[in-house]
Amino acid sequence: MATEPITHFTDRADAVSAALRMTGARPAATEAMARIDEKITDALSMFDARTSARDLAEFTEAGRTWAKNPTKGGLDRLIEALAAPIGNDATTVPVRVKNEWGEQWQNSTASTPGARRIAAARKGALAGLIAKYDKPEYTTATLIESCKAEVRAWFDNVATEATESLEALDDVARDKATSTGQVAEVIGLIDPATTPERTILAYRRAARAWAHLDTVAEEYAPLARAMAFNDVSNTPNADRDVFERMEELTTHRARFHALMFDADVCALAVFDMKPVKSVATGLGRVAPLADPLGDDLSEFERRLKTITAAVGWLDNRRRTVGDRYRGAKGRYTEHDRYGEPTPAASLATFKAERADMTDADTADYDLDPIADIYAE
Structure with missing residues (x-):
């Protein structure tokens, strides 16, 4: 079974992008953090490959392979493979339960001690890999700080574009916008058959610029x-x-x-x-x-x-x-x-x-x- 991709660092960067999505700002470290997640996924893939459940046919084939050259060393390796713990190994255990007819025993599925040890080791490995690759510039605070200049520039541009696009409207469109209080209303003045292209562009520019202002x-x-x-x-x-x-x-x-x-x-x-x-x-x-x-x-x-x-x-x-x-x-x-x-x-x-x-x-x-x- 393929290892599920680890997205620890990507999720952190994406959370910052989501919070700032109004401006489209995105941490510059996003790609580097995604590559780190890939490295962690690759490392855990090795772990999972070694501890994942195997089909009985694999053991049958391993026995045939040993039989071709039946040495003691080869047998030791075969026995070691047979005894290796399996990460998702499970067993059934009897559990006493109560119901309307009294108490009775039921068989329930539970992970084996070996499987639990592997799960604990994997958890530790993941935590260790995250700690290994994490660094101050990947903290949420630093990621946000790296975006602040871009966020402020976006807001400055909103102000400039809104002001200039409103000034660029003709008198009819400006009257429409000021009387309704919604700049987007100027789009209704466009007649594709008669409105000049330059005027259409000016109307659309103003509507787009004021979209963030007409409604918070x-x-x-x-x-x-x-x-x-x-x-x-x-x-x-x-x-x-x-x-x-x-x-x-x-x-x-x-x-x-x-x-x-x-x-x-x-x-x-x-x-x-x-x-x-x-x-x-x-x-x-x-x-x-x-x-x-x-x-x-x-x-x-x-x-x-x-x-x-x-x-x-x-x-x-x-x-x-x-x-x-x-x-x-x-x-x-x-x-x-x-x-x-x-x-x-x-x-x-x-x-x-x-x-x-x-x-x-x-x-x-x-x-x-x-x-x-x-x-x-």
């Missing part, structure tokens, strides 16, 4: 965990979950933009402006975070606190400025009612009142309990 991928969670903690496990851990960290600081839906856009875009999202429009109008920037729970944690928290502060700012205006649509029929958002006439104006006022957004907090806008400003 779940793949961000394992990437953030790996980058900050050198952890590629799938075991739930709220302290190492970027989405859990988001929700600790704010539950507003704008929190998801904190991973990909700057603080101004996050505040504008609270004021009902979609990120793509914020970027298209020059009010904010695409600024993705490669390590939101590690090196970029302070910026990540600043953005989330900005969202919390923007929510608090609207609440403060509700209690001080009042509802411009009070008594009017229709559906209006919080910003429609309590913000400035436009999101851009709200951002300007918000920033003027809160020059340093780093420590922004809803509590800064809390008022002592007072009577309703509309109360008579």
Whole structure:
């Protein structure tokens, strides 16, 4: 029976690649680690070949071979082969079991002592081979560290490509993207029969560039965990979950933009402006975070606190400025009612009142309990 391939080192490298799959980063040592697995497999193949079960015909042939030259030395070697332990050798043992009719003896299959010794030796051999070939540059932490520059470069490219591709859109496509909030919607403007090839390429480029921005991928969670903690496990851990960290600081839906856009875009999202429009109008920037729970944690928290502060700012205006649509029929958002006439104006006022957004907090806008400003 062929030895099952050993993938110890390959699995380790693949786990890192899986955690960083959002960016396509892959440890440079992956191929070298795969070759080590092959060496270990070859070594264990020799072990398995020596201890694997043999067909009775092999022993029959061995006897015939000895008979052609019946020497004592040859006989000793034949007897040694006959007595050699077999790795998967099994025997039957009587076991007393209880059932509804009482106790009875049943024969159960069990490995022989020799087989168990071989299994223990094989386990030790595998552990020894792994220890022999393992080295510091093959640790999970080192593999992740070797990918960090590539990961950051990928995020930088996302920002550049998203910004430039949006600028390259014509007015019709840009209006479509900003009005819907989804750049992918520009693909619907393509008419294969009439749309120029250059325009089609521009639309597709923008849709592709914004695919990572229009929707925050779940793949961000394992990437953030790996980058900050050198952890590629799938075991739930709220302290190492970027989405859990988001929700600790704010539950507003704008929190998801904190991973990909700057603080101004996050505040504008609270004021009902979609990120793509914020970027298209020059009010904010695409600024993705490669390590939101590690090196970029302070910026990540600043953005989330900005969202919390923007929510608090609207609440403060509700209690001080009042509802411009009070008594009017229709559906209006919080910003429609309590913000400035436009999101851009709200951002300007918000920033003027809160020059340093780093420590922004809803509590800064809390008022002592007072009577309703509309109360008579």
